[in-house]
Amino acid sequence: QSALTQPASVSGSPGQSITISCTGTSSDVGGYNYVSWYQQHPGKAPKLMIYEVSNRPSGVPDRFSGSKSGNTASLTISGLQAEDEADYYCSSYTSSSTHVVFGGGTKLTVL
Amino acid sequence: EVQLVESGGGLVQPGRSLRLSCAASGFTFDDYAMHWVRQAPGKGLEWVSGISWNSGSIGYADSVKGRFTISRDNAKNSLYLQMNSLRAEDTALYYCAKGLHPRSGYSGYDPFDYWGQGTLVTVSS
Numbered sequence: 410q411s412a413l414t415q416p417a418s419v420s421g422s423p424g425q426s427i428t429i430s431c432t433g434t435s436s437d438v439g440g441y442n443y444v445s446w447y448q449q450h451p452g453k454a455p456k457l458m459i460y461e462v463s464n465r466p467s468g469v470p471d472r473f474s475g476s477k478s479g480n481t482a483s484l485t486i487s488g489l490q491a492e493d494e495a496d497y498y499c500s501s502y503t504s505s506s507t508h509v510v511f512g513g514g515t516k517l518t519v520l
Numbered sequence: 521e522v523q524l525v526e527s528g529g530g531l532v533q534p535g536r537s538l539r540l541s542c543a544a545s546g547f548t549f550d551d552y553a554m555h556w557v558r559q560a561p562g563k564g565l566e567w568v569s570g571i572s573w574n575s576g577s578i579g580y581a582d583s584v585k586g587r588f589t590i591s592r593d594n595a596k597n598s599l600y601l602q603m604n605s606l607r608a609e610d611t612a613l614y615y616c617a618k619g620l621h622p623r624s625g626y627s628g629y630d631p632f633d634y635w636g637q638g639t640l641v642t643v644s645s
Contacts, residue, residue, distance in 0.1 A: 441629075443628055443631075447632075449565075454637055455565065455632075455635050457631055457633045460620060460633075466633060498564060500628070500631070501628065502628030502629050506579075507579075508567075508579055509555075509567035509579075509628035510628070511564060512564070
């Protein structure tokens with residue numbers, strides 16, 4: 410069981426918006442603004458899409474945005490495109506000895 | 521262009537050892553924390569270990585603590601993971617990943633902005 414809880418799958422049609430949630434506790438997501446989101450296409454390495462809750466690295470389209478409320482962080486993708494179909498993982502700093510925890514991942518299907 | 525190339529994976533029997541390497545290029549290696557993250561077949565990501573830019577701080581996941589040792593050689597732009605007492609549950613693709621912020625510790629404050637393609641470790645008799 411992963412430390413952070415994500416839905417197993419979400420789907421949307423091209424052009425629509427979707428949101429992926431990532432629920433933790435006050436010891437991780439809720440207690441710190443160190444939530445990141447990674448995109449992983451099949452057979453590829455993960456790619457950083459959002460860091461520190463809502464910051465986008467250079468080169469990431471502004472269709473991707475992040476937010477947080479309480480113990481739940483969210484990744485929103487607007488204007489869905491076929492190439493957005495991938496697995497998405499959240500991660501957070503945690504005050505536990507591990508310091509880094511990931512969610513179980515969410516498979517995004519673009520219909 | 522940032523490149524991270526892992527090597528050293530393979531098939532190993534339970535209880536044996538393996539040493540992974542990650543060759544880095546395209547950035548000032550000794551300015552950044554480095555990490556190992558693994559992914560079991562068909563499963564999610566799991567942070568394994570991290571090391572600060574100057575090796576001053578090191579951390580491990582509870583699942584590997586006492587069995588794995590991370591190290592780096594800044595003169596050779598290389599990261600290593602010595603894995604001892606390997607178990608079947610250590611079977612995974614092991615990624616080398618670079619921290620985003622310069623002069624950062626190994627902790628979860630620092631996201632991973634570049635990843636290698638991974639090296640597969642299979643622990644089986």
